[in-house]
Amino acid sequence: MATSPSILADKLHEYPQQDLIDGTSDGVAAVLESCLSKTGGVLQLLHRYAGRTFCSPGKRLRLEEKSYYPDYMGGTGLDEIWMCCTVPIVTGVVDTRTGKAPYREGEAHVLTPEGQVIALQDLIAAAPETVMGEKVTAFAKEMFGKPTWPIVSKKFDNLNPIPDHLHWAKWEVYDINSFDNPGVSPSHYHTTAMGLYSWVTKDKFLECMKSYGQGEYNGIRHLAPHVMMQLDNGFTMPNGVLHSPTDLCTHELHVTMDEHFLAEDVTLDGRISAEAAFYACREEDYPKAKHGDWDYLVDLFDFAANQDPDFVLKNSRPAINAEQFSGAGVDAKWIVYGELLGDQKCSILRLTLESGAKTNFCPECPTMFHTNGGSGRVGKLEVRYHQDMVLGEIYPEIGFITQAALNSGGVEIENTGTEPLVLTFDFPQNAHSQTPGVAAAN
Numbered sequence: 001m002a003t004s005p006s007i008l009a010d011k012l013h014e015y016p017q018q019d020l021i022d023g024t025s026d027g028v029a030a031v032l033e034s035c036l037s038k039t040g041g042v043l044q045l046l047h048r049y050a051g052r053t054f055c056s057p058g059k060r061l062r063l064e065e066k067s068y069y070p071d072y073m074g075g076t077g078l079d080e081i082w083m084c085c086t087v088p089i090v091t092g093v094v095d096t097r098t099g100k101a102p103y104r105e106g107e108a109h110v111l112t113p114e115g116q117v118i119a120l121q122d123l124i125a126a127a128p129e130t131v132m133g134e135k136v137t138a139f140a141k142e143m144f145g146k147p148t149w150p151i152v153s154k155k156f157d158n159l160n161p162i163p164d165h166l167h168w169a170k171w172e173v174y175d176i177n178s179f180d181n182p183g184v185s186p187s188h189y190h191t192t193a194m195g196l197y198s199w200v201t202k203d204k205f206l207e208c209m210k211s212y213g214q215g216e217y218n219g220i221r222h223l224a225p226h227v228m229m230q231l232d233n234g235f236t237m238p239n240g241v242l243h244s245p246t247d248l249c250t251h252e253l254h255v256t257m258d259e260h261f262l263a264e265d266v267t268l269d270g271r272i273s274a275e276a277a278f279y280a281c282r283e284e285d286y287p288k289a290k291h292g293d294w295d296y297l298v299d300l301f302d303f304a305a306n307q308d309p310d311f312v313l314k315n316s317r318p319a320i321n322a323e324q325f326s327g328a329g330v331d332a333k334w335i336v337y338g339e340l341l342g343d344q345k346c347s348i349l350r351l352t353l354e355s356g357a358k359t360n361f362c363p364e365c366p367t368m369f370h371t372n373g374g375s376g377r378v379g380k381l382e383v384r385y386h387q388d389m390v391l392g393e394i395y396p397e398i399g400f401i402t403q404a405a406l407n408s409g410g411v412e413i414e415n416t417g418t419e420p421l422v423l424t425f426d427f428p429q430n431a432h433s434q435t436p437g438v439a440a441a442n
């Protein structure tokens with residue numbers, strides 16, 4: 001008889017009812033086995049909510065009104081849902097019950113058939129190739145020195161644009177869709193500031209950065225073109241380029257890491273100190289000794305990437321058909337595709353099944369998915385799109401199709417409801433032997 005794994009004393013902040021399995025204890029392999037057999041190789045992931053101290057919720061995460069402001073978050077509201085992230089995140093929030101950051105804030109957890117929860121990373125560590133397949137496992141070991149899921153899937157949902165910032169190493173891509181933003185018309189003015197105008201000289205940028213925290217506003221977004229974001233099309237954002245993401249609810253994928261430099265000192269949500277601007281820089285990207293050294297910052301800054309006149313054209317991803325996944329009653333579209341920074345970084349596929357439609361889904365690589373509408377099943381996991389969700393309750397909307405499922409021929413997806421079943425799949429680096437949509441992206 002297999003040993004039962006031990007249970008941790010800590011709980012996830014949203015799910016105080018669920019026992020949390022200690023991933024370092026014996027018996028984790030048996031937990032994975034039982035999860036895989038219950039749902040035909042599809043793991044059910046929990047919604048992991050997070051708040052940012054420098055942002056205000058846009059309230060499009062489909063929570064019921066009072067769940068947006070948990071009484072233990074010191075007044076910060078929930079403006080992000082982390083759907084699949086295998087590393088710790090840092091939001092600056094302190095859980096007033098513990099005096100510490102929320103335990104395992106944002107990290108992906110799987111619901112077991114026994115109603116307990118376990119970190120996805122613990123299941124990956126127990127059997128990486130069963131969960132992620134050989135190719136992703138090898139890639140992750142090379143990139144991170146250990147098996148881990150190499151992309152992060154989340155939604156950010158802010159009332160106001162995020163402070164203008166850049167990532168030294170982290171690229172990201174956006175799927176801003178009509179499901180997450182009901183009532184938004186294509187002509188509505190929701191913009192993302194990107195890069196700098198071509199007329200901004202090195203001296204002008206240095207003057208702007210040197211005024212950080214010195215006056216009413218450093219004016220960084222006065223130097224940046226603002227681009228209207230198109231619903232239901234994708235967009236890619238290479239690392240090194242300034243951006244101030246829009247006030248729309250945005251499904252975002254990025255490489256597994258967390259780092260940024262904030263270039264804007266005042267937003268609609270308040271003032272940001274020069275210290276906070278550099279707070280989330282990693283030492284290997286931007287040394288601590290150079291925090292606050294604006295000359296060093298401007299020397300490091302990639303003007304060519306930030307002032308590329310074709311930046312919007314090169315990084316827009318109008319949705320295209322994905323013939324290999326289409327069929328009777330099944331519409332398939334690539335939302336993010338092609339290459340980014342010279343290779344296949346990640347891709348987003350959206351499937352829409354009419355009522356009663358069914359398809360066998362067997363991509364070349366494991367994938368994480370979430371539900372954007374309707375009800376049905378993915379393998380043996382029943383999924384449904386919810387409204388007015390209550391923090392603390394568990395809703396089956398998010399899942400992970402493992403290599404174990406693909407090894408047995410993939411999963412059957414069926415719309416068992418009366419509305420269209422809409423599912424969005426996030427694929428990691430080099431998931432496809434042929435990069436989808438290369439011609440369209442060029």
Ligand SMILES: [Fe+2]
Nearest residue numbers: 165167172243
């Ligand atoms: Fe960003």
